[in-house]
Amino acid sequence: MDLTDDNIALSEDEEEEITAEVVLKTLQSAWQNERLAPEILPHRNDMVECMLGQIQHMERNINKLPKTDLRATIHKMELSRIKFIICNYLKTRLSKIEKYCIPILNEERQRVESGTNFLTPMEYKYAQEYLLNMENHMKTVVLDKMPGNMQMFESNKMAEHPNMQSHVFLKANETINGVVLEDLAGEDEEIDLEEGSQHILQYKPIADLVKNGKVQLI
Amino acid sequence: MDPYEVEFIGENRIISVIPNFSYDKIYLICGEFGPFRAGLPINVPLWLAMMLKQKQKCRIVPPDWMELDTLENIKEEEKRSRFFTKMPNEHYMVEAKLILGAASEDVPNAAEIKTIIKDIWDIRMSKLRTSMDALMKSGGGYGRLDHLTMMEINSAKPLLPSAMDYLLQIQKKAQQRVQQPSALNTSTFSQSGSSQNT
Numbered sequence: 001m002d003l004t005d006d007n008i009a010l011s012e013d014e015e016e017e018i019t020a021e022v023v024l025k026t027l028q029s030a031w032q033n034e035r036l037a038p039e040i041l042p043h044r045n046d047m048v049e050c051m052l053g054q055i056q057h058m059e060r061n062i063n064k065l066p067k068t069d070l071r072a073t074i075h076k077m078e079l080s081r082i083k084f085i086i087c088n089y090l091k092t093r094l095s096k097i098e099k100y101c102i103p104i105l106n107e108e109r110q111r112v113e114s115g116t117n118f119l120t121p122m123e124y125k126y127a128q129e130y131l132l133n134m135e136n137h138m139k140t141v142v143l144d145k146m147p148g149n150m151q152m153f154e155s156n157k158m159a160e161h162p163n164m165q166s167h168v169f170l171k172a173n174e175t176i177n178g179v180v181l182e183d184l185a186g187e188d189e190e191i192d193l194e195e196g197s198q199h200i201l202q203y204k205p206i207a208d209l210v211k212n213g214k215v216q217l218i
Numbered sequence: 219m220d221p222y223e224v225e226f227i228g229e230n231r232i233i234s235v236i237p238n239f240s241y242d243k244i245y246l247i248c249g250e251f252g253p254f255r256a257g258l259p260i261n262v263p264l265w266l267a268m269m270l271k272q273k274q275k276c277r278i279v280p281p282d283w284m285e286l287d288t289l290e291n292i293k294e295e296e297k298r299s300r301f302f303t304k305m306p307n308e309h310y311m312v313e314a315k316l317i318l319g320a321a322s323e324d325v326p327n328a329a330e331i332k333t334i335i336k337d338i339w340d341i342r343m344s345k346l347r348t349s350m351d352a353l354m355k356s357g358g359g360y361g362r363l364d365h366l367t368m369m370e371i372n373s374a375k376p377l378l379p380s381a382m383d384y385l386l387q388i389q390k391k392a393q394q395r396v397q398q399p400s401a402l403n404t405s406t407f408s409q410s411g412s413s414q415n416t
Contacts, residue, residue, distance in 0.1 A: 074266060074269070075246070078266075195248075199363065
């Protein structure tokens, strides 16, 4: 009995069909990157939704099998592994959203206008509510008891920014030439990342390479 | 990342097992495996192999490299070379730990193999410490780490990246001093207090 749809359409308007296996691989690498990048990365909600649908479908089929069936145990184990990845991925994003709430919201406002949003609509809503709650809390606990000229909630002073200059480990998925490493002395150094090679360097110069999948954080 | 997460990722590697049951092909999300025929080797992900082993439904076929001569050569090579040599697979430590932990009776000379893998790990770790030391002393903000496995890289976290972060901060501060030497004289108490969070 075939428990998976081997080919799943990603979305109605998208013609391209990809296999569950590819979705899982993409999700896993997105999870790994999200765990290791200092800033929030563009969401992969398409992959998450797709995989959740697949899990539901699979669970329905497992329920038809007898409880003691070995296949049921194996499938359940695999589903638990995938659920772990999805949960951990979403939680990591939420904790970044909470931590860097103010800068993320500021940047996201511009990105929403240009249609290149990093957060899902739900995450965006969560971030806005989180900030609002934080502001109200600050007001009731501290600010309202301060002298009149100090009662403003200054969000830019409260903002915590991710350290884009923190160092990360990465592996190049393809050869990339001419990554510029800034040097404090003004002597910029250019390096090439060969396919499969591993490096430790500042996150900033390779941030775009992480987002377009040319390198994998490790 | 925690070591258990690295292990989790390593568990996706494919290894060979000999099942003691027969079953049709099984269609998992990560691919299709089977059909299982009792007594015939078959490739499955490591996590599945471990699960079958725990249920006593299979025997593990040790990977090619999990063998004394091969490992002895790797160890010698690792000792000779100044650089990290390429390991037989990207998650050798995870594979070794899981297989030797759950199925040592399926691996010939398991005890010796355990020791020698530990030796290789120790040699590589000491090399890693030396190179980290050299990297920090040279004040570099960039390093290349070919052939290091994920578990080894993970063991350098968070020490190495955060040491490099601090080094960069120190260098930046030092540079600011050079550029504005007068700032030293004019700095006041309030500045020294508030500049720490920048």
